[in-house]
Amino acid sequence: MSELPLISVPASPQPYPNPRHWLHTLDTCASTNTWAHARADQLHHGDVIFTKQQTSGRGQHDRTWHSPSGVLTASFVLDNLNPNLLPGLSLAVGLAVIFAMEDLVPECRDMLRLKWPNDVWIDRQKLAGILCEASSGKTFGTRAVVGIGLNRCVDFAAAGLDARTIGNAVSLHSIASNVPDELCLLARLRHYLLELADMFSTADRPASKSGLAPLLPQLRRRDALIGCNVAIELASETICGEAAGIDGCGRLLVCLAGDRIQAFTSGRVRLI
Structure with missing residues (x-):
């Protein structure tokens, strides 16, 4: 971990590592977060649950997360976190989403913003939403299941969703000339979330280098x-x-x- 955490770097030109050991792909799923919680003892730090069709997605405050075709829907498993640092995790995850997007879609650089506490905006339109849910267990300590829904290639009108229903959302394909494939996005998001897990872990480190503290300058610069x-x-x-x-x-x-x-x-x- 560098002294300046989560600094954007160009995505590696090399092929992504074989994801079979960390990626769980489901044809359909009610909620990837719920699926992960139900199989807690079978999952490990860094595992990713991905589905192309989520039928009962959940957002903050028990609101419905609409997941029409084209939404990248995944949950990321982060273990051995410090429970005292969890209140800042959703914001940190939002920053990780921004960095992953900027790595893979350079034309979005300096355009993405965080809408407190758990949305990623571009031009005041919602591009992604985040839901972090914590649990504890003997083998994995304090775990966060980090659900991310990113509007990758969505035709909201064809899905029968109007602006009010979807909260003024926007799809990446409508603003970017080249849209990364799903595996590239998942691997890049996982890369940054594993960095965050280290910063939010139970490891003994100065307060200035743990949790949200080292990310505050970047968070404030991105504050929508x-x-x-x-x-x-x-x-x-x-x-x-x-x-x-x-x-x-x-x-x-x-x-x-x-x-x-x-x-x-x-x-x-x-x-x-």
Whole structure:
């Protein structure tokens, strides 16, 4: 791990390593995250579950994740993580998605942004969503199953999904001249997620080099919400203000009336 983690490097011109030892390909699956949890003892650190047809995908706050044909849908298994660092994991995964995309689709460089806490945007349109779910076990410690749905080659209209249903999503094929194949994307995402797993692990290292801390400068540079008027929808109320960045714990900072700053650990965020 370098002192500057997750620095984009050109994708290797060499063929990707044989994925048979880490890739589990399913013809169809209700949810790759659910499949991974149900087979926890059979999976290992770095395993990837991939399906071309996910029928009951899940997003944050139990929302439905629509997975029409053309969505890259996969779950990545990361083991022996430090549970105290998990609150920042979704943001870090978002950054990993951005770096993987920029490696393989250079024309997207400096265009991709993070929408707190778990979306990747391009031009304020949703390109990818993330769902991290933690569990624990005797053999793998604290595990995160990281679900990623990336709109690779999707015809939303043909799938019967309108803009409101899909949350103003966009497909990569509509903005890129060359779309990477699925294996290339999976291998590159796995590469960066394994780097993250090292940073979020139980290994003894200075706080400045663990978890979200070393990634904060890059996260803040990619923050799609900073300076925007936002509404934070909570279980019992909606709070409005101006997004003021991300703190060291991965919380969204919002400037309220009277210049008071409030930090949010969860909530549905929309622009207003």
